[in-house]
Amino acid sequence: MIEVRNLTKKYGSKTAVNNISFKVEKGEILGFLGPNGAGKSTTMNMLTGYISSTSGEVLIDGTDILEEPKKAKSKIGYLPEIPPLYVDMTVDAYLNFMYDLKKCKLPRKAHLKDICTRCMLQDVRHRIIKNLSKGYRQRVGLAQALINNPPVLILDEPTVGLDPSQIIEIRTLIKKLGKRHTVILSSHILPEIQAVCDRIIIINRGEVAADGTADEIARDITNEHKMVLRIEGLTHTADDKREIADALRAVSGVKYVRADMEREKGIYDYDVETDGKTDVRRDINKLCAEKGWNILMLQLSDLTLEDIFLKITMDDGLNKQNDGKDDSSKPKIAIKRTQNGKLKAVQEDAEEKADENAEEGSADSSENNGGEE
Amino acid sequence: MSAIYRREMGAFFTSGIAYVFLTVFWLVSGIFFFTGTIMSNTTNVANMFSSMFFVVLCLIPVLTMKLLSEEKKNKTDQGLLTAPISLWDIVLGKYFAALTLYIIAESIVFVYAFILNYLGEIAWTPLLGNYFAMLFLGAAFIAVGLFVSSLTENQMASAVVSLVLLFVLYLSEMLVSGFANGNWFKKGIYKIVTSVAFYSRYIEFTRGVFSLTSVLFFISVAFLFNFFTVKVLEKRRWS
Known part of the structure; x- marks a missing residue:
């Protein structure tokens, strides 16, 4: 439905978007994720024909956006970052204007009514947009994008400025839209x-x-699985630590073992990395049973989307700064992660493993988790 | 184009610009009509029309200042530029909306004409000639104002720059009037400047000469500046 080939945008010497290629199939909901200034909005503006690309091409349903702009644009509904609203018009007048602008042929009254119902705008149809709250404006923007039932919907941060219940409503709406339209949406909110x-x-x-x-x-990012084990040895001394670590290393499928801090008196944590193919949990359990050790805790720490996001966006930056000094960059990542407890705090835990980072000592972040949404 | 035209007409009235424009236009033209025609006991409207040049010059920037600058400032241009319409649709929709309001404003001369008709004998042909001359003059000025509006995000800057630009166009003739009898270089400049002059062309009409060249000139200016505006929008997309 949407095909992007080697899309590049340069502003003078600054490259905003560099050689992006991807395809979106019909009925797919594609999420664009990236930190601020990553080029999300620029890409979307190029997809919709608002700005041109320096090189590369965008095909909407097989139509090139720069060669046949009218045809391609008629297939797109676009909600920009700032909804393009004429604030001195009423919602109804504005939607009617967009209806005319898009040369919509559907029955006007029924179509607009349907859209207003879907975007929950029935109550404000006769109010002037100037007087509406941010959430309602965002919904008017979305309604505008839906006019003429375009097969492709491009939504730039559709939930910005909405309150939590509205966010959920809009998300449900987008999911519903995904059945009829091809949707691209951008966000920097991961759970969304x-x-x-x-x-x-x-x-x-x-x-x-x-x-x-x-x-x-x-x-792709990591083909290893990590887990944290807390094992109680027999003697409660540092000798335990060595012995247990060595024994764990001997288990087949284990790639790397590192004895961590002393969490309880004489009891240590072990970071275990496996090759990702074998499930070593049962073997470890047996091993401990044989040796008379007690497993006090076993926690899998597969990467959440958030970890991936941070890994991609921050590792990259750190490596470039440190010129590949991996050892020195590791603690920095750890710090970033805890800092990120803040970023996490504003979002709901979509993944059950969100408490993983609590290991880094940010118990308060998980507290906030519950509090926000 | 018609969607943009209708929205723009609506916006003129909801934003109040239309009321300000019409009030000032009718007030000042009324004063000119009264002093230039009624008080001098004549049915000759030439005086009024020649003074009207300045009203048009000062008021057109008010009409055009926000047409494109506000779109850019409020990011509403994103809605227009991603809609399945061409840049010409956008520019001409706005242009004709402004032109319509201008025509409504200047049609007040027919009211004056009826007043004169009641008071005495009126020569309709020169009046109509002047009416159309003013229409074409406005058509050219609006295109210039729209062009300036496309260059900036600031309404005030847009208004001031268009006013200055129109004023310079008006004054340019007087600046070079001394060159008329100079050497070939000065003569050349004089010729170029007077050939693109607005004021003397317009004044010609008020003297009763309906010059088709001048009409063509005004229409060409209007077309040229609308073309420039389209190019500005296009360039913004490609930059």
């Missing part, structure tokens, strides 16, 4: 993307950093 999108493209510094479902991306 996870909740709504079939596929995710992570953009960083104007380039596609990852493309696929959340699981696929996680697999």
Whole structure:
């Protein structure tokens, strides 16, 4: 439905979007994820023909947006970052204007009524847009994009400025829309993307950093599985630590073992990495039973979308700064992650493993998690 | 185009610009009509029309100042530029909306004409000639104002720059009037400047000469500046 080939946008010497290619199939909901300034909006503006590309092409349903702009644009409904609303018009007048502008042939009254119902705008149809709250304006923007039932919907941060219940409503709406339309939506809110999108493209510094479902991306980024074990030895001394670590290393399928801090008196945590193919949990359990050790805790720490996002966007930056000094960059990542407890705090935990980061000592972040949404 | 035209007409009235424009236009033209025609006990409207040049010059920027600048400022241009319409649709829709309001405003001369008709004998042909001259003059000025409006995001800047630009166009003739009898270089400049002059062309009409060249000139200016405006929008997309 949408095909983007080697799309590049340069502003003078600054490259905003660099050689992006992807395809979106019919009926797919694609999420665009990236930190601020990554080139999400620029890409969307190019997809919709608002700005041109420096090179590369955009095909909407096989129509090139720059060669046959009218035909291609008639297939797109676009909600820009700032909804293009004429604030001195009433909602009804504005939607009628957009209806005319898009040369919509559908029965006017029924179509507009249907859209207003879908976007929950029935109550405000006769009010002037100037007097509406941000959430309602966003919905008017969305309604405008839906006029003429375009097969492709491009939504730039559709839930910005909405309150939590509205966010959920809009998400449900987008999911519903995904059945009839091909949707691209951008966001920097990870759970949102996870909740709504079939596929995710992570953009960083104007380039596609990852493309696929959340699981696929996680697999690409790391093909190891990590877990944290807390094992109680017999003697409660540092000798235990060495012995246990060595024994764990001997288990087949284990790639790497690192003895961590002393969490309880004489009891240590072990970070275990496996090759990702074998499930080593049962073997470890048996091993401990044989040796008389007690497993006090076993926690899988597969990457969440959030970890992936941070890994992609921050590793990249750190590596560039440190010129590949991996050892020195590791603690920095750890710090970033805890800082990110803040970022996490504003969002609901979509993944059950969100408490993973609590390990880094940010118990308060998980508290906030519950409080916000 | 018609959607944009209708929205723009509506916006003129909801934003109040239409009322300000019409009030000032009718007030000042009324004063000119009264002092230039009624008080001098004549049915000759030439005086009024020649003074009207300045009203048009000062008021057109008010009409055009926000047409495109506001779109850019409020990011509503994103809605227009991603709609399945051409840039010409956008520019001409706005242009004709402004032109319509201008025509409504200047049609007040027919009211004056009926007043004169009641008071005495009136020569309809020169009056109509002047009416159309003023229409074409406005058509050209609006295109210039719309062009300036496409260059900036600031309404005030747009208004001031268009006013200055129109004023310079008006004054340019006087600046070079001394060159008329100079050497070939000065003569050349004089010729170029007077050939693109607005004021003397317009004044010609008020003296009873309906010059088709001048009509063509005004229409060409209107077309040219609308073309420039389209190019500005296009360039913004490609930059």
